Amino acid sequence: MKTFCSMLETIGKTPLVRLSRLVDKSQGAIFAKLEFASPGLSKKDRVALQMIEDAEKNGKLQKDQPVVELTSGNMGTGLAIVCQLKGYRFIAVMSKGNSIERAKMMKAFGAEVRLVDQLPDSIPGQVSGGDLELVEIEAQKLTKELGAFRANQFFNPSTKDVGTYRIAPEILEQLGNEKLDAFVDFMGTGGSCIGVATALKKSFPRIKCFGVEPERASFYFDRTAANQTGKHKIQGGGYNMMLEFVETATGLLDGFITITDKEAIFGAKEMALGECIFAGFSSGANYAAAKKLLQSDFKGKNILILTPDSGTKYLSTDLWD
Ligand SMILES: Cc1ncc(COP(=O)(O)O)c(C=O)c1O
Numbered sequence: 001m002k003t004f005c006s007m008l009e010t011i012g013k014t015p016l017v018r019l020s021r022l023v024d025k026s027q028g029a030i031f032a033k034l035e036f037a038s039p040g041l042s043k044k045d046r047v048a049l050q051m052i053e054d055a056e057k058n059g060k061l062q063k064d065q066p067v068v069e070l071t072s073g074n075m076g077t078g079l080a081i082v083c084q085l086k087g088y089r090f091i092a093v094m095s096k097g098n099s100i101e102r103a104k105m106m107k108a109f110g111a112e113v114r115l116v117d118q119l120p121d122s123i124p125g126q127v128s129g130g131d132l133e134l135v136e137i138e139a140q141k142l143t144k145e146l147g148a149f150r151a152n153q154f155f156n157p158s159t160k161d162v163g164t165y166r167i168a169p170e171i172l173e174q175l176g177n178e179k180l181d182a183f184v185d186f187m188g189t190g191g192s193c194i195g196v197a198t199a200l201k202k203s204f205p206r207i208k209c210f211g212v213e214p215e216r217a218s219f220y221f222d223r224t225a226a227n228q229t230g231k232h233k234i235q236g237g238g239y240n241m242m243l244e245f246v247e248t249a250t251g252l253l254d255g256f257i258t259i260t261d262k263e264a265i266f267g268a269k270e271m272a273l274g275e276c277i278f279a280g281f282s283s284g285a286n287y288a289a290a291k292k293l294l295q296s297d298f299k300g301k302n303i304l305i306l307t308p309d310s311g312t313k314y315l316s317t318d319l320w321d
Pocket residue numbers: 042044072074075186187188189190191192193235236237280282283308309
């Protein structure tokens with residue numbers, strides 16, 4: 001055990017837990033990488049640190065230059081922490097449709113938060129691709145006005161590099177002699193899904209990797225399905241749009257799995273009750289997707305999931321009703 005000199009040093013090195021109470025050995029195994037075990041309670045702390053340090057190294061971010069980013073809350077919280085500790089001004093641009101805990105948390109870490117109205121037919125708690133476009137316009141405007149560094153999570157390669165070079169190596173070390181047969185991950189930018197899958201495919205050449213999408217925003221699974229309203233409760237992703245990291249990783253993913261809001265909520269509740277893992281909607285979606293695999297072609301196999309953020313971020317929503 002050692003003493004840390006900054007909270008920046010506590011980012012990452014998250015636990016890997018085998019869900020042995022929820023999944024009986026005869027069914028197979030689900031390993032959960034608890035990415036919410038980080039100062040900002042989400043996997044995006046690592047991404048923020050990587051983005052800022054990469055930008056410092058390659059000269060894209062100068063001392064005294066503000067940082068701007070579009071966020072559903074977690075990326076913004078990660079950047080708020082990293083910018084506060086490194087002395088950069090940070091402005092987060094977020095849709096009013098995301099849970100209010102997120103804005104409060106970013107502000108607590110010193111960020112300025114610009115909230116953007118949703119489209120007239122959008123529902124609070126359900127941020128659509130159209131809502132995100134409005135946030136993007138505002139983020140671009142601010143970046144120009146302030147001469148800021150735009151973190152640009154949907155396109156910045158640091159987003160996926162963190163999966164390949166930080167998260168996956170930890171998982172491999174933690175697994176010891178265990179092998180993985182499948183990996184599933186709910187996609188926002190698709191960065192962690194693609195990043196982690198890239199590394200796992202090198203270590204386990206036969207592993208199958210799947211992107212997880214909301215049933216009503218299944219852009220990659222089947223964008224022509226009749227129920228494509230784009231509306232769902234799984235915050236942090238499912239924007240029903242083309243993702244740069246998925247598009248440029250041709251052939252890396254083996255397929256896509258769709259999850260309903262109910263399945264994601266039930267999954268999060270099962271993890272809380274069964275394993276005392278208090279995680280959010282997208283963690284519930286990942287767990288539900290892994291269970292679907294264990295109940296079909298992957299019976300008896302080892303599956304990896306990430307738990308992107310903490311359940312405390314959703315106390316104002318119906319997740320825990
Ligand atoms: C709660 C949550 N789950 C999942 C994701 C998706 O992660 P990624 O952008 O790596 O696809 C995010 C992204 O912000 C998120 O906040």
